[in-house]
Amino acid sequence: MPLVSRTLLHLALAACTTLAHAQTLPAPNDAPLAQQRYVLRARLDPRTHEIHAEAEIRWTNTSRAPVSELWFHRYLEAFRSERTVFMRESGRQLRGVRFRGGGGLDVQALTLDDPSGPIDLLARIEDPADADDRTQLRVPLPRELSPGATITLRVRFLAKLPPVFARSGYHGDFHVAAQWFPKLARLEEDGTWATFPYHGFGEFYADFAEHELTVDVPRGWDVVATGAEVERSEHEGHVRVRFVQDRVHDCVFVAAPWLRRLEADHREGDRVTRVHLVHPPGYGHAADRHLEVTLAGLDHFGAIYGAYPYDDLTVVVPPRGADGAAGMEYPTLFLTAGPWLHVPGLPIALQDEVTAHELAHQWFQGLVATNEVQWPMLDEGLTEWATGDLLESMHGRARSGVDVLGLRIDGFELRRALALRGSVTPAPGNPVTAFRRSNDYGRAIYGRTAVVLETLARTWGRDRMRRALGHYARTQRFRHPRPDDLFASFDREYGAWMSRDVLRPALMLGGHSSVHASAPRVDGGRTRVRLERRGVPLPRRVLLRGPDGARELDWPMERDVLELDEAGAWTSVWIDRDAHALLDPDRRDDARSAAPTELPDGLFARALALLQPLLQAVGP
Amino acid sequence: MIDDASSARLDTSAGSPLGVVARVPAPPSTEGALPRFRRALGTTFLVHVVTALVAAVAALSVSRALAGSAGPHPFFAEGFARGAPIAPETLATFGEHALGPLFLGWLGLLALQALAALPISLLWLGAMTGEAGFLRRWPRHVLRGVGASVVLLVPLVLVGGLTVLLPALWHLAFDAESDPRVHDLGLLAAMLPGLAAVLRWASWTDHTRAAIALDASIGASLRVGFRAGATAEYVLLSLLALGLFALGLWLSGLPSLGLALAQLAALARSFVRAFWLARAQSRVARLLAS
Numbered sequence: 001m002p003l004v005s006r007t008l009l010h011l012a013l014a015a016c017t018t019l020a021h022a023q024t025l026p027a028p029n030d031a032p033l034a035q036q037r038y039v040l041r042a043r044l045d046p047r048t049h050e051i052h053a054e055a056e057i058r059w060t061n062t063s064r065a066p067v068s069e070l071w072f073h074r075y076l077e078a079f080r081s082e083r084t085v086f087m088r089e090s091g092r093q094l095r096g097v098r099f100r101g102g103g104g105l106d107v108q109a110l111t112l113d114d115p116s117g118p119i120d121l122l123a124r125i126e127d128p129a130d131a132d133d134r135t136q137l138r139v140p141l142p143r144e145l146s147p148g149a150t151i152t153l154r155v156r157f158l159a160k161l162p163p164v165f166a167r168s169g170y171h172g173d174f175h176v177a178a179q180w181f182p183k184l185a186r187l188e189e190d191g192t193w194a195t196f197p198y199h200g201f202g203e204f205y206a207d208f209a210e211h212e213l214t215v216d217v218p219r220g221w222d223v224v225a226t227g228a229e230v231e232r233s234e235h236e237g238h239v240r241v242r243f244v245q246d247r248v249h250d251c252v253f254v255a256a257p258w259l260r261r262l263e264a265d266h267r268e269g270d271r272v273t274r275v276h277l278v279h280p281p282g283y284g285h286a287a288d289r290h291l292e293v294t295l296a297g298l299d300h301f302g303a304i305y306g307a308y309p310y311d312d313l314t315v316v317v318p319p320r321g322a323d324g325a326a327g328m329e330y331p332t333l334f335l336t337a338g339p340w341l342h343v344p345g346l347p348i349a350l351q352d353e354v355t356a357h358e359l360a361h362q363w364f365q366g367l368v369a370t371n372e373v374q375w376p377m378l379d380e381g382l383t384e385w386a387t388g389d390l391l392e393s394m395h396g397r398a399r400s401g402v403d404v405l406g407l408r409i410d411g412f413e414l415r416r417a418l419a420l421r422g423s424v425t426p427a428p429g430n431p432v433t434a435f436r437r438s439n440d441y442g443r444a445i446y447g448r449t450a451v452v453l454e455t456l457a458r459t460w461g462r463d464r465m466r467r468a469l470g471h472y473a474r475t476q477r478f479r480h481p482r483p484d485d486l487f488a489s490f491d492r493e494y495g496a497w498m499s500r501d502v503l504r505p506a507l508m509l510g511g512h513s514s515v516h517a518s519a520p521r522v523d524g525g526r527t528r529v530r531l532e533r534r535g536v537p538l539p540r541r542v543l544l545r546g547p548d549g550a551r552e553l554d555w556p557m558e559r560d561v562l563e564l565d566e567a568g569a570w571t572s573v574w575i576d577r578d579a580h581a582l583l584d585p586d587r588r589d590d591a592r593s594a595a596p597t598e599l600p601d602g603l604f605a606r607a608l609a610l611l612q613p614l615l616q617a618v619g620p
Numbered sequence: 621m622i623d624d625a626s627s628a629r630l631d632t633s634a635g636s637p638l639g640v641v642a643r644v645p646a647p648p649s650t651e652g653a654l655p656r657f658r659r660a661l662g663t664t665f666l667v668h669v670v671t672a673l674v675a676a677v678a679a680l681s682v683s684r685a686l687a688g689s690a691g692p693h694p695f696f697a698e699g700f701a702r703g704a705p706i707a708p709e710t711l712a713t714f715g716e717h718a719l720g721p722l723f724l725g726w727l728g729l730l731a732l733q734a735l736a737a738l739p740i741s742l743l744w745l746g747a748m749t750g751e752a753g754f755l756r757r758w759p760r761h762v763l764r765g766v767g768a769s770v771v772l773l774v775p776l777v778l779v780g781g782l783t784v785l786l787p788a789l790w791h792l793a794f795d796a797e798s799d800p801r802v803h804d805l806g807l808l809a810a811m812l813p814g815l816a817a818v819l820r821w822a823s824w825t826d827h828t829r830a831a832i833a834l835d836a837s838i839g840a841s842l843r844v845g846f847r848a849g850a851t852a853e854y855v856l857l858s859l860l861a862l863g864l865f866a867l868g869l870w871l872s873g874l875p876s877l878g879l880a881l882a883q884l885a886a887l888a889r890s891f892v893r894a895f896w897l898a899r900a901q902s903r904v905a906r907l908l909a910s
Contacts (some may be wrong), residue, residue, distance in 0.1 A: 172796060172798065173798070258798050280798055280799070280800070281798055281799040282798075282799035282800050282801040282802075283800075319798060319800070320800050320803075321796075339800075340800045340801060340804070409707050409708065413707070413708055414708070416708060417708030417711075417712065421708065421709075421712050572694060572695075574695055577695075586709055587693065587709055588690060588691035588692060588693045588709050588710075588713075589691070589692060589693070590693070591693050591694055591695050592692065592694065593694035593695070603683045603686065603687075604679055604680060604683045604879070605872040605873075605878045605879040605882055606869075606872050606873065607678075607679035607680075607682045607683050608672075608675055608676055608679035608872070608879070608882070608883075609868045609869045609871075609872035609882045609886075610679075610869070611675045611678050611679050611682070611726075612671065612672060612675035612679075612868075612886050613865045613868075613886070613889070614675075614730065615671050615674060615675050615678075615729070615730070615733050616671055616886075616889060616890070616893070618730055618733050618734040618737060619667075619671055619733050619734075619736070619737050619740065620667060620736075620737045620738075620740040620741035620744055620893075
């Protein structure tokens with residue numbers, strides 16, 4: 001897209017969303033944090049795919065209770081064998097990528113700074129409860145740590161990356177170091193540790209912390225990482241790069257000898273964010289498009305959920321074959337996905353969706369740091385709706401999904417088909433452990449949550465929906481909210497009935513909202529129709545049509561049954577013709593008519609135009 | 621003048637030992653493509669109409685199955701036009717109940733059409749010869765056509781193998797290349813020799829059938845068919861047919877007259893094919909006569 005068009009697109013998006021919301025939304029939370037601090041020094045050996053590293057961790061007990069033990073997550077241990085929790089839950093595959101071999105995280109030394117000298121904690125580490133899973137590390141402290149007290153830990157460790165799988169690993173020269181260092185679990189305010197093994201479907205929950213990372217890679221290699229690059233130098237055949245970022249809850253780096261770079265500035269008021277897009281050779285054309293979507297997304301999400309607060313954002317396009325690392329979010333850095341060739345005019349969602357989705361995660365989970373294992377809908381679910389909302393803003397409703405050969409299905413209709421058709425899944429409000437199959441997890445967490453929120457947007461207006469979610473994202477920035485906090489923001493916008501009657505039944509209980517129309521009975525100049533609704537009480541519009549015209553009625557949410565007795569001959573009835581209520585799993589009984597089902601105009605012509613050449617091709 | 625190729629002619633050459641009548645095949649007419657094309661206009665139209673009718677039955681089945689999958693919803697058509705609000709249900713039900721039998725039926729239809737291709741094309745080519753007895757000789761031509769097709773299977777296997785082998789080798793050699801363009805564009809380039817060979821084979825097949833319709837033997841037909849070449853012309857006319865296909869697809873989406881205009885494009889495609897067959901027959905006729 002030419003620069004002028006791109007700029008106009010950004011301005012238009014920003015203007016629309018900013019005008020609609022900025023005045024009614026609070027400023028994003030910017031309260032000071034009790035910062036934890038990680039200083040990480042790593043050397044990547046690309047020959048063995050190992051990271052030799054040290055960490056200095058300054059940790060403060062931010063809870064109200066004394067602490068007698070520490071819990072670390074060392075999630076690379078999930079790839080130690082095929083018997084870990086991750087492998088058992090995922091079936092040794094993720095997103096179609098098979099587990100091909102081992103990784104691991106060996107803690108070689110762990111000491112606690114003490115005025116009397118370093119205290120060795122390694123010997124205190126207790127065996128895990130699950131002998132097959134060592135992704136958690138319980139470390140009893142030599143003495144209790146009172147609330148507000150700070151300690152400094154020093155760790156030496158060896159991280160072994162697997163062939164790229166489940167977001168981490170290597171493919172040829174391409175290395176993604178994610179979940180690569182021992183990270184403290186989050187301590188809740190009541191003094192309990194929110195710790196869990198590395199699950200197949202969820203991993204994130206940690207304190208915001210300041211991260212300083214120094215990475216050594218071989219000369220000729222490049223590296224990008226969480227945060228801002230502040231120093232780059234060469235040492236004895238190695239390139240050493242230092243990155244710093246505060247108020248993030250994770251730290252990753254990506255290294256390869258062939259990274260190409262594309263840079264752009266995103267401005268929002270006085271705030272300037274430098275966008276670094278790195279990609280393999282040959283991906284330049286697609287990289288341009290990823291950058292356009294990223295810039296448009298920063299405008300869109302920034303206007304609704306509060307401006308992106310960091311100075312740097314890094315987007316990584318992984319090479320072909322590194323599918324296991326593709327489409328993954330980390331604070332200030334995400335990996336997108338896609339082919340090297342961007343083809344303008346193809347169904348848009350296919351090409352832009354991953355970038356839009358991973359960018360949305362910068363807000364939902366990056367800045368609003370929910371417990372992904374306990375409430376994945378607050379992470380992936382909200383992100384999925386925000387993704388669809390962005391794509392619809394950029395491309396229009398019809399182009400946000402499929403638009404091929406006259407068949408147009410918008411993006412949220414596709415999500416509805418994914419979420420509501422087929423077998424029943426657990427409700428989105430469940431933890432990841434409630435899901436046995438990745439398909440069910442995707443349908444419920446991504447699909448159903450997005451469908452519920454889009455139903456709100458279409459039924460009560462998109463601006464109100466954005467205001468409600470924007471309020472939640474702004475007030476919960478740099479916090480660790482729960483579903484009740486989300487519902488509170490929605491109740492503030494709509495009223496207390498919203499969470500009670502709609503959100504909790506739909507999200508926490510998995511409720512549908514289906515309707516059924518009886519055939520209109522025309523008798524004596526009057527028409528009688530019975531409309532029934534089951535499940536979540538969503539209001540609908542009802543369209544009546546007859547020989548003399550059409551009229552629309554409101555079906556309020558308070559009434560589950562509507563007996564219409566209208567003057568005039570209305571031969572057909574159609575509930576929710578504009579498809580606002582996406583929570584109806586089957587719309588085939590929401591319209592009735594005396595007339596038989598019509599064949600769509602042009603359907604036969606299209607079918608003939610496709611089939612005839614095939615017959616001619618194999619014919620004489 | 622006796623112009624029926626199956627008729628006898630007097631061989632009065634000095635070398636005739638008995639000086640009596642001998643039956644030898646008459647050389648085919650070496651007239652150009654246009655008279656042949658014109659002569660077969662009716663047959664071309666007939667072939668087109670039969671194919672169109674068969675396709676229409678299939679298209680109607682698909683359309684009705686889709687509409688049936690919409691269940692009792694009476695506004696299926698309007699739903700599609702408004703951005704398909706009931707399309708997911710329709711397509712899901714279509715997939716559950718209607719798609720399997722329809723797909724199998726369609727595969728069977730394609731197989732039947734493929735089997736019928738040889739006799740119909742020999743009928744079509746026979747009509748281009750302008751010879752009165754071509755219908756009588758048609759069964760014999762079909763038998764020769766079957767024989768020639770069996771022989772042509774051997775080069776088809778070879779060119780097919782080439783089409784698969786070269787890209788496969790390229791893929792194995794360059795799969796790990798960090799710049800994916802090297803792999804992908806090279807793969808496309810590696811398909812070209814095989815594709816060219818397949819097109820050459822297709823042209824050969826049509827010329828062979830054209831020669832058989834002129835009553836040439838299997839061996840002679842295969843020889844002149846191969847010598848005829850004209851792959852570039854085959855490619856050009858195939859591209860023209862492809863363009864007409866795209867045009868037809870676009871026209872079929874027009875709200876009014878879409879079906880009629882798309883059918884005109886389809887008819888034009890049949891006449892492009894007829895023109896190519898006429899050119900092929902004219903070419904092999906000259907070669908047989910020389």
